[in-house]
Every structure is written in structure tokens, then in C-alpha cells.
Amino acid sequence: MSKKEKEQILVRYGGSRKEREDFLKAMMSPDDKPEVLSDTLILDVSYANMSGDICSGIYAEFGAEVIKIEPPEGDPSRKMTPYGVNRSGVGVPFIMEARNKRYMTLDLKSEAGRADFKKLAAKAGVVIETFDPGQMDSWGIGYRQLSEINPGLVYIAISPYGQYGKKTQEMTGIPDSDITSQAASGAPANIGDMEEEGEPYNWPLKAGVWLGWYTSGLEAALGGAIARYYAQASGEGQMVDVATADAYASLVGYPVLLGFTWNKARPRIGKHDYILYPYGFWKSKDGIVAIAASRDHDFRALLKVLKIWKHEDDWRFTFDRIPDILEKIEEFYKIIEDQTVKYTSDDLVRMALEYSIKSARSKWRGGGVPIVMKVQQPATTMQNPHWAKRHSFQDFDDPALGKFLMPVNFIKMSESPPRVKWVKCAIGQDNAYVREKYLK
Amino acid sequence: MENYFDYTKKLFDPSKINEKPEVFNGIRVLDFTHVIYGPTVGKILGQYGAEVIKFELPWIGDLWRVGVNWGSFWRHSSVCFHFVQFGKYFFALNLKLPKAKEIILKMAEKADVVVENFAAGTTDTWGIGYRQLSKVNPGLIYLSCATYGQYGPMRFFPGWDLLAQAASGVISVTGYPGTDKYYKLPDYVGDFLPGNVGALAVIMALNYRKKTGKGQYIDLAQTEALMRIMPNFTYNSITNEDLGRVGNTDPTMAPSGIFKSSDGKFVAVAAATDEQYKGVCEAMGRPDLVSKYKDTFERLKKENAAELYAEAGKWVSSSKAESLMGLAKKHHFAMALVEDDYEITYDEWRRERGSVIVFQDDMYGKLIMPGPSAMLSKTPGRVKWLSRPLGYHNRYVLKHLLGYSEEEIKALEKERVVGYWDDRPGIKPPVYYDMSKDAMFNYKGE
Numbered sequence: 061m062s063k064k065e066k067e068q069i070l071v072r073y074g075g076s077r078k079e080r081e082d083f084l085k086a087m088m089s090p091d092d093k094p095e096v097l098s099d100t101l102i103l104d105v106s107y108a109n110m111s112g113d114i115c116s117g118i119y120a121e122f123g124a125e126v127i128k129i130e131p132p133e134g135d136p137s138r139k140m141t142p143y144g145v146n147r148s149g150v151g152v153p154f155i156m157e158a159r160n161k162r163y164m165t166l167d168l169k170s171e172a173g174r175a176d177f178k179k180l181a182a183k184a185g186v187v188i189e190t191f192d193p194g195q196m197d198s199w200g201i202g203y204r205q206l207s208e209i210n211p212g213l214v215y216i217a218i219s220p221y222g223q224y225g226k227k228t229q230e231m232t233g234i235p236d237s238d239i240t241s242q243a244a245s246g247a248p249a250n251i252g253d254m255e256e257e258g259e260p261y262n263w264p265l266k267a268g269v270w271l272g273w274y275t276s277g278l279e280a281a282l283g284g285a286i287a288r289y290y291a292q293a294s295g296e297g298q299m300v301d302v303a304t305a306d307a308y309a310s311l312v313g314y315p316v317l318l319g320f321t322w323n324k325a326r327p328r329i330g331k332h333d334y335i336l337y338p339y340g341f342w343k344s345k346d347g348i349v350a351i352a353a354s355r356d357h358d359f360r361a362l363l364k365v366l367k368i369w370k371h372e373d374d375w376r377f378t379f380d381r382i383p384d385i386l387e388k389i390e391e392f393y394k395i396i397e398d399q400t401v402k403y404t405s406d407d408l409v410r411m412a413l414e415y416s417i418k419s420a421r422s423k424w425r426g427g428g429v430p431i432v433m434k435v436q437q438p439a440t441t442m443q444n445p446h447w448a449k450r451h452s453f454q455d456f457d458d459p460a461l462g463k464f465l466m467p468v469n470f471i472k473m474s475e476s477p478p479r480v481k482w483v484k485c486a487i488g489q490d491n492a493y494v495r496e497k498y499l500k
Numbered sequence: 501m502e503n504y505f506d507y508t509k510k511l512f513d514p515s516k517i518n519e520k521p522e523v524f525n526g527i528r529v530l531d532f533t534h535v536i537y538g539p540t541v542g543k544i545l546g547q548y549g550a551e552v553i554k555f556e557l558p559w560i561g562d563l564w565r566v567g568v569n570w571g572s573f574w575r576h577s578s579v580c581f582h583f584v585q586f587g588k589y590f591f592a593l594n595l596k597l598p599k600a601k602e603i604i605l606k607m608a609e610k611a612d613v614v615v616e617n618f619a620a621g622t623t624d625t626w627g628i629g630y631r632q633l634s635k636v637n638p639g640l641i642y643l644s645c646a647t648y649g650q651y652g653p654m655r656f657f658p659g660w661d662l663l664a665q666a667a668s669g670v671i672s673v674t675g676y677p678g679t680d681k682y683y684k685l686p687d688y689v690g691d692f693l694p695g696n697v698g699a700l701a702v703i704m705a706l707n708y709r710k711k712t713g714k715g716q717y718i719d720l721a722q723t724e725a726l727m728r729i730m731p732n733f734t735y736n737s738i739t740n741e742d743l744g745r746v747g748n749t750d751p752t753m754a755p756s757g758i759f760k761s762s763d764g765k766f767v768a769v770a771a772a773t774d775e776q777y778k779g780v781c782e783a784m785g786r787p788d789l790v791s792k793y794k795d796t797f798e799r800l801k802k803e804n805a806a807e808l809y810a811e812a813g814k815w816v817s818s819s820k821a822e823s824l825m826g827l828a829k830k831h832h833f834a835m836a837l838v839e840d841d842y843e844i845t846y847d848e849w850r851r852e853r854g855s856v857i858v859f860q861d862d863m864y865g866k867l868i869m870p871g872p873s874a875m876l877s878k879t880p881g882r883v884k885w886l887s888r889p890l891g892y893h894n895r896y897v898l899k900h901l902l903g904y905s906e907e908e909i910k911a912l913e914k915e916r917v918v919g920y921w922d923d924r925p926g927i928k929p930p931v932y933y934d935m936s937k938d939a940m941f942n943y944k945g946e
Contacts, residue, residue: 080621084651088719096708108773122704136773142735142743142751144800152738153752156731194504204507220836222875224508227849235776237834239750239758243768248758249840250686251674261676264766264838266748266758267685268673274729275693275873282696283874285703286548290523290879292710298878299511305836306855309844310870311696312687316856317579318569319845320868326569326841331682334569339662341671341682348682350666355563382571416658429658433666435682438732439742441669446654452724453733465737470728471701472649475716476708 085449088472090479095123100185100288101498102126103177104161105168108136109190109236110153110270111218111304114277115284116188117157121470121478124186127162127494129177131169134487148460150485153270156466158485165488174201180498181206181213185291186284188216192232193223203299213297214287216280220244222303236304241272244305246315253330254386262328276307332389337381338362341435342393342400349405351396353430354381361419361428365411366399405434456483511877514854522549523879527706529613530604531555531588532595532628534562536661536688537722538617538645539584540695541702545613546587547872547881553607553897554585558592558919561890565926575864576925577887583869584695585887592891592919599917601627606902608633608640612709613702617645620655630717640715641705645698649721659722661690668726675745694725754799755780755808758838759816766838767821769812769828779831783824784815854880861886863933889929891920895943 102124106112113128120126128135141151150158167173178201181187187206189196196202196217203215220236221228242248248264255262283300291297309315318326326334333339336354343349353362356378363369375381375392383389400408412432419427436444442465447453454468461483468480527550531542539554539562546552556562562585568578593600605628608614614633616623623629623644630642644650647659648667657663665671665684674683684690701718709715727733735743749757754777756770771777774796781789789811793799799808816824821837828835839847845868850856854871861867864886872881898904898918912918921928935941 081651084719087717088651094708094712096704096711118700136775139796139800140752140772141797141800142731142746143802143805144797145735145739146797147738151752152735153731156734193508197504197507202504204504221849222853222855224505224512225849225852227852229505231829233832234828235772235832235834237750237753237756237768237770237772239753239756239770240768240834240836243758243766243838244836246839246841246844247686247689248766248768248838251683253681260748261679261681263748263760264758265675265683266750266768268675268746269670269729269732270750271685271689271729275689278693278696278700278729279873282544282700282703283872283876285700285707286523287876287879289703289707289710290521292707293523296878298876299508301508301512301875301877302873303853303855306850306853307873308689309850310855310873312689312692313583313870314580314687315841315844316868316870317583319841319843321572321574321579322569322841324842331684333662333684335567339660340684343680348680350662350671350684352660352662378566379571384570413657431658431660431663433657433659433663435666435671436669437672437742438669438730438736441667441727442733442736444654446648446652447724447727449652450649450721450724452721452727455737463737464734466734467724467727467730470724471697472719472721473701473705473716474718475712475714476704478704 081449087474088477090469090477094476096476097122097124100124101183102186102188103180103184104128104188106188106190106218109218110137110140110157111273111276111280112188112190113137113154113157114274115216115218115280116161117159118278118281119186120160121480125162126160127164127180127490129164129166130487131167132165147462150461154485155461155464155483158483159480160482161485162490162494163485163488164491164494168199168201174199176499177201178209182209183498184210184213185288186214186216188280190218190236193217193219193228207297211297212291212295214284214291214300215297216284216300216302218276218280218302218304220303220305223299223301238270238273239266241276241304242266242308245272245308247271247308250326250328252328254328257330272304272308275311276302276304279307279311329386332383332386334383337383337389338396342397344400344405344408345403347405348435349400349408350433350435351431354378357428358430361415362430365415365430366396368395368399371395408432409434454480458484460486512875517880517882521879524548524550527551527613528611529553529615530607530611532614532616532618532623533645534617535564535567536580536584536691537695538615540692541615541643541645541698542588543584543586544696544699545702547883548879552588553591554588555595556590556592556890558594558891558916559922561592561921561927566924568926573925576928576930577864578926579867581926582867582886587884588887589893589897590888590891591893591897594917594919595626597917599912599915603902604628605636609636611637612641612706614640614642615645615698619658620646620650634715638715639709639713641702641709641718642715643698643702643718643720645694645720645722647722649724650719661688664694664722664726665690667723669730669732670726673732673743673745676747677745690722690726693729694720694722697725749809751800751805754805755812757809757812759813761816761821761824762818763820765821767816767824768836768838769816770834772834776833779833780812783827783831783833784811786811857883859883859886863888864930889921890927891918892941894918896940899943899945
């Protein structure tokens, strides 16, 4: 490589590898930086619905003082955990969202508990609740009442069908769960195998993560952040309403857009994609790889990497690869698979990368970047040095919860980044702190 | 006191949305993004009132303009492109030319937010990275979106939604255990969800800037955003093994699952709490199970959960969906029907709520599209126009925002610094539409 070429590459990546890495790592470090929500008191009274805990967990990472208010016996969400795995009676998802929070007990069913809650709400920036629509209002601590004592309050309500309309009144009494919110919002209908694969594989399939609750929690946090921004500018609070039976459908948009333009539901097509091809999973010698090479130049590159150039003529253009004729797609799937099973996953990743580096360095560009990625398990993701460099996981050690690890720092910001300072969640652990600070 | 639901109906009344204020009025966003992940950030800011200028290469345009399902365009355009680009200003500028860079630097002086999702370091090379733009405007918030982030050994790896799903491990947890069938999460949620996280980051940064006057650089990795929704890592660190794939049940609740009813409907049922468990057992006619598994953690153990899953499956497959819904109301456990695209589109309650809206566009006509995921009572999100052909707002941006004259614009066109569409669907206007009569396209100035 000539000196000039080398310089060009350095410029392209904004400095030498080490320089740029260390500069950015230092820039994004959360140590000793201000927290954007440090002036915001947030009350989370979510009950048996983790989307509220997720919403307040995100705010707590940005530095808000989050007080999770539970009944004296604790929130049932504490016990929602895979196969009953728990530490000191607390389940895994609850530990995961117990970031930087305070835990207080209040019996909202009692007059005294509600009086305390009102006092706290008068000082709060945000309230988060997940009760049946109208429940808080009937207790005299809904948005209608709280906005009178605190006009700047942002009130986030999360429920299956929202706070207004006929459906939510009709469904009152039916509680929320992740699997039902997924079902109603269109995710399972589009996961699963083609008709001919037989039962149960051709059934609608739930996502393996809490897709319904995590999208609802994130959207509540996003809506609440917008409302809070407005409240800080104008002094006016408002109500934010999230329906978990819809949050996912509106996030991705496709169910409605295709329901309208196709005027029918999509069939389930297993590992394939409706738009892009190749874009899916293939077997390798020792596992599964994800391959994406749908743009024409990426596709050509993939053919070269896998040494199947002879098929170029039949599949050359994007329009040859529209995945609408499933038999054709399956046919080409096999052609690719015949090659991928010859190599290990690591080899395939390396072969694709070497090609991509070559085409990125070519002065003509346009050489294509076929993308191959090993399908990672959580265990292997945790070991990846890339995430270690980015401090994406953090170890914790707590007398009650023991040793564990969590994904942290999910957004890197140079001035006011989110971070996790502590994870502790004993029932009522901060009762004295909260009473001393806010109720005296 | 007024009935609660009458009160909330007035509070959120969808017909009043356009009369209400917009939060991000006066915020200007320069949007150098493409496909779904990056554009989603600008879309959300625009939905709540920001002025979003989307940059594209003339004659080429955003790759996603032709991203259509099974090759079918809707009125010569992509519906998903409309969904991630509505309400933006479409400015086709050849970023590679020095004159274009001058224009961008000039625009950056008065911008509040910049969003880009090129490969790590690309904008820096072009001279429009955070390093360069923060010099002309220190208050600037600059968000770089990439699959693996801007630093770390894998930062050069290219990526799409699928790769972020593979790298985070989301793919490895969906599907049936003991099979070689893998499924990705559908509808590019690996782009949409991180895009929403990006919008949240920008709003936090705007909030910080309002207090301190300081801008900042944000590095968002799509994969990290997906890792944030996975308790699987914590599970692994506690049990020393992966949770793995769990099939059609939720291992945090028992019983739970998606089953087929006797009338052929797919039904999701879950007992999220002890009380709901009691309700399900009563509805199943199996009160004996309540005393069998009194302890929640005991009930959730693998073999016990499997037993309850089988029991619930038997019960659902011998009942009709409607009668199950009645039981859920009576006994208070979680239940919902699996809804497909068509049902979601034509659900009455989503229309009433504003989660599905019928939008009438000046260029493309009627599109039924999703509303916002979160409803705000005072400053709701709204759609003003759908996406537009490549270069549609060139004149508006150059004249209105930058004060160029018609002659100067003609010179830029001649030098191919700015440009328009070529003859491809998704990029050109719909054939029935007469561009010569379009006032915005032929913007004359104030």
C-alpha cells in the first residue's frame, strides 16, 4: 500500500484506529458527567405490569430520582421471572429494571396512603401508572385531580387499550401481559413458518423477548420525555397514554400499511423476508449465520465470496430477487446453503469481511459489501471484546441480590449520558429516605 | 364529577389534534440518514413539530424509496418510505461536491440537531462530522447511528436490522427449542426500536441544552439498543446458562401461551400474577391446580410450567374464542386474540383512538397509516404530508432557508450540485401528478 493510499484510509476513518477509539471512548465515558434528569422526581406506581418499570428504568438511567411505590406486600412483577429463577425473592426482569431506583411502600387503597401519594405528586415531574383505566381517578389521585395540585405534572398511563374509547371500557377487568400485548399488536401473526411446514410451526409465534412490554415502556418514556420537555418550557403538564395492545403495531407501522395496501393479511414466510433477498439465516458447518446481501453490488459480491458466480445471470437484478415466488426463493436458498455448510461461521464472516475491506479500499468503490454475521447467543455476546471496549455490560455485587451482570450504557452521549449507579430493590428499602426528604 | 371516560375522550379528542401546540416548533434537524433506522429519529422529531430537512443524493435517492413488499409499489411509491419520512423537507444535494459542503456548513450554523447513519467515520471524512460541524455551531446535537457504534473493534462492520438482531442474540431466543428453525423479529423492529431510542437520546440532549446551552455528540449502536430489551444476559450471569428459545410460551408466567381455540382462532392467554392464576384455574374448571402450585416460583419451574401449558392448551382447544373472552372478563386474567395485519388495519377501536389514521395527502391521496404509539393530550404528534419525490423541496430549502435567488439555484442545478429524480418509481412523482402546477415544488419565495 502506498503512503497516499494509507493516508486516505486514515482520513476515511477519522484518524488511526487507536487514536479514534481512545478519543471516542474517553469522550463517551459517563464518569463525573452531569445527569440530564437530575432535577426530576418520578413516581412509578405501576402494578403487575413491567412496562411501567421499564419506562421508569430508562428515566432512572438518565439521572431522575425514581421512586417505585408498591403495596406493602410488594409488586407482583417481582415474581415474573423465567422458570422461577430469583435472588432473594426477586426475579430477573425486575432486577434488570431496578436501576438507580428508590423503593417505597404505600397502600394506595387506604386514605392515608393516598394522602402521602398526593403530597409526593405535588412535587413530582412525572407519574407513571398501569392500573385499570379510571382506577386512579376513582381513588382521587388520577390525572384530573393531580393536575390541579401540580399543573406541570406529566402523567403517563399504560394499559392494554388506552384511557379513552369504547374498547377500553368494554375490556375493563382484563389485565395486561406481554404475550397478550404482542398478540394484539401484530408481532406473532408475522413470525412463524409457511403453511406447509405443519402445526405447530405454522402457527403465530411469540417473540422470545418481551417485545410488547419493552416497546410499550420505551414509547411511554419517549412520549413522556416529549411532554416533559414541553412542561419545562411552558409550565404545562399533560397526560400521556400508551396502549400496550397497539404500541408495537404503531412502532413498526407495517401491519397497518400492508393491511391497507394489500387489503389482506400477509402469510407467514418463516426465515424469509418480504422485501429483501438474500436476507436471512443459513446453516454453516458449525452453526447458523445471518446473511444480508440484497443490494445488487452486495449480491454480486456474495456470489463471488461463495464461488457461485454461475448463477449471476438468473438472479442479477433486485427485480429478479423479489421474494414473492416462494418456490424460487427456496431454490436459491438451497444453492447458497450448499456453499455455506462447507465453511465454519467464523470463516464465512472472515471471507465476507475480507471482500468488503477490499471493495472499500478500491478506488472504484461499488465492489459491494456482503454482510455475514454469526448468530450470537447471549453467552457469546457477553464475551465479545467489542462490547467490553464500549462498556456495554457491567458487573454488580449486592448483599441481597448477589453477583450478576446487566446491559448498561445503551446510549453513549458526550455530555449527559445515561448510566447505572446502583441496583437494589428490597421492598420498602427507602421508606425512611423518602419520608425524610419529601414528606416532612 | 364527570364520567372518567367522557373526560378522557375530550382530553385526547383526535379531531382537535391540529389545533394543539407542537413541542419542537423552531427546532431544525438536518437528516443525513437512509433506510429505516436513522430516518425514524427525524420522523419522530418532525411528528412533534421540528423542521426536518432530509438530504439525499440527486438522481439516486434513499435506498428505501424502492423498499417495497413483494415488489408492489403503492401509487409509484413505497408505503414504508412514507411512514419513516412523512412531514420532512426533501432536499437532493450532491454531498460529494465542495459547493454542497459549503451549503451544509452554512445550514449547520442555524441547525439544532444533526442525525446520520452512515458507516462509522464516513461523515467525518466528508468534512461534515461532529468534529467539523461543532466548530461552526457549538450548541449542535449530533447523533451518529450505526449497528455497532462509532468505536470498538467491530465499528467498521456494516449492518442492517437483521445483523443487529443476530449480533445482540435476539434471534437466538425466538423459536422452538430443539429445532433448527430460526426466526427474526418481523417488520425490521431491529431498526425501528433503536430509531426510537435515538429520538429519546436527542430529546434528552435537547433538554440538557435548554438548561446549559451545551450541545453534544451521541453515539448510538443499534445492537446495544436491542441488548437493552433482553434480560437474558442477567439470566445467564445468575444461572450460568442461556435461557435459550422458549417456543410459544412466556417463561415468566404460567400458564401462558398462544393456543388455537376450537373455532380455529389463535388466542394468547397468560396468568401474570397469583390472582390471575387463580382466575385461570377457575375458568379451566381446575380449582385443584390452585392449591397444587401456591408458590409462584414453584409454579414457574420448567416442568410445572410445562404441565400448566399443556393443561391450558387442552382447555383452549376445546373452547370457543368468544366464550374464553367472557371468562377472562369474569375471572380477570390476561387474554387477547392474535390479530393480523388486516384486523389491525380495520379495528374500530384503533381508529377511534387515533392509533390508525386515515390520512388524505395532496399528492398521493388516501393512506391508512399508523398513528403515534404514545398519545399526548396537549401536544399530540401529527402527520402533515407524506414523503415527496426526490428533490421536491429544493427550491423551498434554498430560497426560504438559505436566501438563494432563482438564478443562483439554476447555476447550482447546472453544476449538478442539486438535482431531482430519474425515471424510477419511488423516486419520481406519481404519473398522474402534474408537478408544474405544484406551488411548493416551484416555490417562488415570500
